Amino acid sequence: MSSIELPHGTVNYRVTGPSDSTARPVVFAHAFLVDAGVWSPVADLLAARGIRSYAPDWPLGAHRVPLGPDADQSPRGVAAQMLAFLTALDLRDVTLVGSDTGGALCQFAIDIDPDRVGALVLANCDAFDTFPPFPFSVFFTLLRGDLRMRALLQPMKWRRFRHSPMGFGLLANDLDPEQTRRWIEPCLSDKAIRSDAIRFLNASDPDELLDVSTRLADFAGPVRIVWGGADRAFSLDLGRRLQRAFTDAELIEVPGAKTFVQLDAPDVLADQIAAISARPSRAYTDPS
Numbered sequence: 001m002s003s004i005e006l007p008h009g010t011v012n013y014r015v016t017g018p019s020d021s022t023a024r025p026v027v028f029a030h031a032f033l034v035d036a037g038v039w040s041p042v043a044d045l046l047a048a049r050g051i052r053s054y055a056p057d058w059p060l061g062a063h064r065v066p067l068g069p070d071a072d073q074s075p076r077g078v079a080a081q082m083l084a085f086l087t088a089l090d091l092r093d094v095t096l097v098g099s100d101t102g103g104a105l106c107q108f109a110i111d112i113d114p115d116r117v118g119a120l121v122l123a124n125c126d127a128f129d130t131f132p133p134f135p136f137s138v139f140f141t142l143l144r145g146d147l148r149m150r151a152l153l154q155p156m157k158w159r160r161f162r163h164s165p166m167g168f169g170l171l172a173n174d175l176d177p178e179q180t181r182r183w184i185e186p187c188l189s190d191k192a193i194r195s196d197a198i199r200f201l202n203a204s205d206p207d208e209l210l211d212v213s214t215r216l217a218d219f220a221g222p223v224r225i226v227w228g229g230a231d232r233a234f235s236l237d238l239g240r241r242l243q244r245a246f247t248d249a250e251l252i253e254v255p256g257a258k259t260f261v262q263l264d265a266p267d268v269l270a271d272q273i274a275a276i277s278a279r280p281s282r283a284y285t286d287p288s
Contacts, residue, residue, distance in 0.1 A: 006084045008071035012036075012064060013085075016043035017052035024118055024277040026053035026095045029082060029102030029109075031171075031260075032132075032140070032200070034183050035062040038099075041266035042273070049274050056085060060101060061197030062183045066190065073196060074203035079108035086116045093118035095277045100125050100171070100234075100259055101132070104209055110219050111212045119276045120223045120246075123261040123269060124234040127242045128213045129206040133233045135170075144201050149187065149194050156184045170233060172260040216245040223249035224276045226269055228257030 003012045014036050026046060028039040036055035043053045057063040058078060059071070067073070072080065082105060086094060096117050098106035103125020110117055126132055132140055143149045155161040159177040163169045168180050186193040223246045227239035236253065243251040252272055257264035 003065075004085070004088055006081060006088060008077075008081050008084070009059070009067035010065040011056050011058070011081070011085060013054055013056035014040070014043070015052065015054055016040075017047035018050055019052065021050050021052040023049075023051045024093050024095050025091050026051060026097055026273060026277065027082075027086065027091065028053065028055040029058060029096070029098040029105045030055075030060070030062075031100030031102055033061045033187065033197070034100070037179055037182065038260060039097075039262055042097075042262045042270045045266055045270035046273060049270075051274060051277060054085075054089070054091070056082075058082070058102070058105070059196045060200060061187045061193065063193065063196070064186055066192035067196050071196075073199035075105060075200070075205075075208065076108050076112065077203070078200065079105045079112055082106075082109050083113055083116070092116050095119040095121060095273060097121040097123075097273060098125055099123040099262060103127070104131055107209065107212050107216065111215055114219055114221070117219075117221065119221045119279065120219065121226060121269075121273050121276060122223070122242065123226045124228050124231050124239065124259045125242075126209060126234075127238055127245075129210040130234070130238055131204065131206040131209045133238075136233065140201050140204075144198055146191065146194055146198065149198060153184055153188055157181075157188070170258070172258050172263045173230075173256070174263060213245055216242075217247045219246060221248070222276050222279050224272045225249055225251045226261055226272050227251060227253055228259060228261045228264060229253050229255045230257055231259050233259055 035057045039055040103122045225243045243249045
């Protein structure tokens with residue numbers, strides 16, 4: 001695990017793959033209450049193909065280092081943090097990959113400044129005014145306060161509940177109990193981390209993501225929409241609608257996979273990332 005100091009605070013991140021790779025680098029964005037480890041199966045598969053990837057722990061409730069009180073924790077603010085990460089590591093012409101909440105953040109990022117992004121891969125994720133989808137829209141509303149968040153997360157200590165449809169079981173078919181425990185531990189044990197998460201929830205507005213959707217067609221690079229067909233939160237119709245919003249997008253349906261395609265079908269997602277990363281970019285412009 002590496003770390004970097006950005007204007008908003010410290011970000012821990014995992015780097016996988018050869019340092020001398022000539023392939024387009026990949027940068028991942030994960031879901032709320034999830035850390036970068038969710039991408040490890042895909043990152044390992046990409047590394048075997050010679051592709052270097054970066055998986056930061058974004059400040060979405062499973063991060064270990066709290067932010068400063070002045071950090072912009074709105075979705076647009078976190079997306080700006082993602083762009084600052086690319087700049088700090090001088091990553092250019094990247095393939096940006098997002099899932100769930102991370103997919104929404106990727107959309108905000110290319111809306112703010114697409115200059116360092118050459119291609120985009122979105123797995124099942126928030127889009128338009130589905131931010132978040134039911135039932136998470138209800139659950140996240142209930143989490144918007146320190147005492148409520150701490151109380152409502154207590155049952156997540158138990159694997160049976162954590163892996164049920166009331167927890168992460170709605171999002172993936174096969175879950176590692178140690179990993180899912182790591183996801184919720186920071187919010188359970190650290191008030192400052194809970195504060196970061198609550199600020200993000202309180203600043204999230206479906207109308208803002210809907211507004212971003214009106215400009216997705218402006219992104220000039222190739223886009224791959226990789227959608228789990230067994231997802232009960234993000235419908236396939238939402239994925240099709242997202243595909244149509246871009247100028248150059250292809251939809252790949254993954255039967256049997258839920259929201260976290262990176263866990264349910266990592267080989268399929270890795271194949272799609274590798275394929276789109278090999279395509280010439282029409283989006284990237286050298287910021288220098």
